[in-house]
Amino acid sequence: MNLLEMNHVSKTFDGLEVLKDISIQVKEGEVVSIIGPSGSGKSTILRCATMLETIDSGELTYLGRKAAWNEGGKAVYAAHNELKEIHRYYGLVFQNFNLFPHFNVLKNIIDAPVSVLKVPKEQAITEARELLKKLGLGDKEDYYPHQLSGGQQQRVSIARALALKPKILFFDEPTSALDPELTTEVLKVIKELAKEHMTMIIVTHEMQFAKEVSERIIFMENGYIQEEGTPEDIFNSENTRVKEFIGKLESR
Amino acid sequence: MDILSIIQQLGSGMITSIEIFFLTLVFALPLGLLIAFGRMSKIKIVQWIFKAYISIMRGTPLMLQLLVVYFGPYYLFEIKIAKWYRMVAVIIGFVLNYAAYFAEIYRAGIEAIPKGQYEAAKMLGYTKTQTFFKIIFPQVVKRILPPVTNETITLVKDTSLAFVIAVTEMFTLAKQIAANEASMVPFVAAGIFYYVFNLLVALVMEKFEKKLDYYR
Ligand SMILES: Nc1ncnc2c1ncn2[C@@H]1O[C@H](COP(=O)(O)OP(=O)(O)O)[C@@H](O)[C@H]1O
Ligand SMILES: [Mg+2]
Numbered sequence: 514m515n516l517l518e519m520n521h522v523s524k525t526f527d528g529l530e531v532l533k534d535i536s537i538q539v540k541e542g543e544v545v546s547i548i549g550p551s552g553s554g555k556s557t558i559l560r561c562a563t564m565l566e567t568i569d570s571g572e573l574t575y576l577g578r579k580a581a582w583n584e585g586g587k588a589v590y591a592a593h594n595e596l597k598e599i600h601r602y603y604g605l606v607f608q609n610f611n612l613f614p615h616f617n618v619l620k621n622i623i624d625a626p627v628s629v630l631k632v633p634k635e636q637a638i639t640e641a642r643e644l645l646k647k648l649g650l651g652d653k654e655d656y657y658p659h660q661l662s663g664g665q666q667q668r669v670s671i672a673r674a675l676a677l678k679p680k681i682l683f684f685d686e687p688t689s690a691l692d693p694e695l696t697t698e699v700l701k702v703i704k705e706l707a708k709e710h711m712t713m714i715i716v717t718h719e720m721q722f723a724k725e726v727s728e729r730i731i732f733m734e735n736g737y738i739q740e741e742g743t744p745e746d747i748f749n750s751e752n753t754r755v756k757e758f759i760g761k762l763e764s765r
Numbered sequence: 766m767d768i769l770s771i772i773q774q775l776g777s778g779m780i781t782s783i784e785i786f787f788l789t790l791v792f793a794l795p796l797g798l799l800i801a802f803g804r805m806s807k808i809k810i811v812q813w814i815f816k817a818y819i820s821i822m823r824g825t826p827l828m829l830q831l832l833v834v835y836f837g838p839y840y841l842f843e844i845k846i847a848k849w850y851r852m853v854a855v856i857i858g859f860v861l862n863y864a865a866y867f868a869e870i871y872r873a874g875i876e877a878i879p880k881g882q883y884e885a886a887k888m889l890g891y892t893k894t895q896t897f898f899k900i901i902f903p904q905v906v907k908r909i910l911p912p913v914t915n916e917t918i919t920l921v922k923d924t925s926l927a928f929v930i931a932v933t934e935m936f937t938l939a940k941q942i943a944a945n946e947a948s949m950v951p952f953v954a955a956g957i958f959y960y961v962f963n964l965l966v967a968l969v970m971e972k973f974e975k976k977l978d979y980y981r
Contacts, residue, residue: 565884600890611885614980615903625889628899659981670885677889 514577516541516602516681516712517562521583522571524554524561531557533736535571539681542710546723548747549733550758555716558733559683562714563605564596575602576680601630604674608686610666612658618645618669619654622676630677637676644672648702664695668702681712688719720762724748732758771951774942778935779958781852782924785934786962789859789920796860797867804872815868822865828929831858835930855927863920870912874905907977914970921962 517539524532531554539545547555560566562573564580568588573581580599581588590596612621622644623637632640645651648668658666667687674682684703688696700722706713707726717723723730724744732740732747732755740747740755750756803815822830835854838844878901886896925936939955942948 563888565887597890605888607881607885609881611879611881613882613885613900615907624899625891628895629890657980673889 515539515574516543516576517714518572518574519558519562520572520574522558522561522568522573524557524566524568531736532561532568535736535738537562537714537731537738539712539714541680541712543729544707544711544713544715544727545729545731546727547714547716547731547733548718548720548723548758549731549739553733554736555733556685559605559685559714559716563603563683564600565605575599601677602680603683604677604679604681605683605685606667606671606674606687609690610658610663610670612666612670612673614658616657617654618650618656618658618661621658621669622673625673626676641672641676644675645669647705648672649698662695663691664698667691667695667699671699671702671706675706681714682706684713684715684717686716686718688717718762720759734758768950768954771942771946771954775935775938775951775954775958778933778938781927781932781934782921782936782958783962784852785855785859785924785927785932786920788856789863790917792856792860793863793867796864798871800864800868801871801875804868805875819865819868822862823869827858827862827923828926830862831855831926831929834858834861851930851932854930855932859920859923863916866916867913870909870916871905873912874909875901877908878904907980910970910974910977914967917966917970918963921966922959925959 515538517537519535519537522532522535523530535554535558537545537558547558549555557566561568564573567590568581570583570586570588571581572579572583572588578595578599579591580596581590583589591599613624616624619638619641622641623634626632626637626640627634642651642654645654648671650665650668650672653661653665653669658669661669667690671682671687687703688699691699696719700719703713703715704722704726715723715727727744729741730744730747731738732750732752734754740750740752742750747755748759750759800815800819803811804819806812806815831854834857835846835851838850839846882900882904883896886900891899924934927934928937928940931937935958936955939951942951
């Protein structure tokens with residue numbers, strides 16, 4: 514069974530069709546990258562998959578549980594409680610981290626497990642410390658976000674998402690807000706997760722990284738999936754748009 | 766009459782002023798938050814009602830509002846105005862007025878919180894109530910402290926307006942004593958009282974701001 518299925522999803526913003534008949538299937542343990550020019554709808558895919566935006570039509574399913582499906586040509590969503598449970602399957606890492614500035618690192622990580630999932634506080638702390646250590650932030654638990662570098666903040670936000678033990682993690686350009694030298698440390702963490710077979714969908718402009726880490730790459734343009742395949746397929750694609758796009762980014 | 770006995774005579778008025786000050790804050794701060802919610806309601810009519818309310822409260826003199834609250838029950842319903850109602854009317858008038866100002870401060874503070882904070886909270890599974898009280902409101906408090914300090918300082922001075930419905934707060938007494946004794950001293954004492962009161966307010970608010978300085 515697929516962990517995530519988006520079938521024939523479309524989404525319109527103020528009359529502009531931003532996603533057109535998008536279908537993506539992701540199996541457990543897979544790493545999929547989404548690339549494509551700015552404005553092509555990559556973020557919108559993640560925002561629809563994580564229900565930050567509602568889809569206009571199509572289907573959204575996690576592990577066979579339907580979050581949204583078509584009824585009379587329009588998408589309808591499952592009941593609140595069902596959505597809440599489905600929600601626990603996934604997490605999202607934002608481009609600009611969105612850490613809670615008034616919580617220190619530890620509290621940023623443990624607060625949701627404790628107050629949402631009712632994990633005992635002691636246990637949440639133990640697990641958070643393990644995560645921090647793993648992500649190279651073992652000595653930072655008392656820091657506040659503004660005292661950390663962008664790369665450290667992004668790693669904290671990854672830890673925050675992981676603390677809820679999602680089955681699939683979405684990343685929306687996790688390194689776009691970072692200087693090149695900080696980018697490396699974040700990509701390293703994501704590669705580490707890939708090695709542990711964490712299921713991930715990653716929107717990125719880091720071509721080398723996408724090639725290394727993904728089983729599959731999806732190339733988006735103008736709200737369409739233009740091409741989809743193994744990194745090899747994509748990097749050797751005959752499609753001129755794909756070639757042009759990859760060429761531009763690799764020569765940076 | 767020496768300064769000490771003047772201050773003694775002003776004493777009961779001072780207590781009234783301080784009472785008006787604290788009671789107004791205690792009720793207007795939470796009420797302001799509720800009004801801000803109304804003002805930001807998704808329901809157009811609710812939004813419009815609170816917008817009108819705020820507009821009227823901020824657009825007309827507090828003195829006039831106090832008179833309306835005090836005399837309203839008599840003119841509207843011919844209810845005889847009891848003596849105890851004076852102080853109650855003062856508090857109601859001040860609270861209704863200040864809550865409107867606080868509502869706008871809350872609203873600006875709430876709207877200044879980046880959308881990403883809500884989205885991150887939603888992604889982590891917080892309920893709407895948890896999101897507001899754990900994530901949003903603490904950040905709002907930090908942001909609104911400076912404008913709240915301004916309003917609070919204005920409130921200290923505004924307490925003197927209670928005289929219009931014959932509540933003998935400190936300034937009323939100062940005027941009486943000054944007239945009786947043909948002396949400026951009571952006014953000077955009154956001025957010092959307001960000034961010191963506001964110094965304390967500023968000091969306390971600064972403490973709060975310092976306390977929230979640990980994050981940005
Ligand atoms: N909330 C929104 N309201 C209106 N238009 C939006 C909104 N979000 C995204 N868009 C539009 O949708 C298109 C795709 O945006 P996005 O998914 O952010 O692209 P990408 O992430 O690939 O850069 C863009 O044209 C963008 O302007
Ligand atoms: Mg984007």
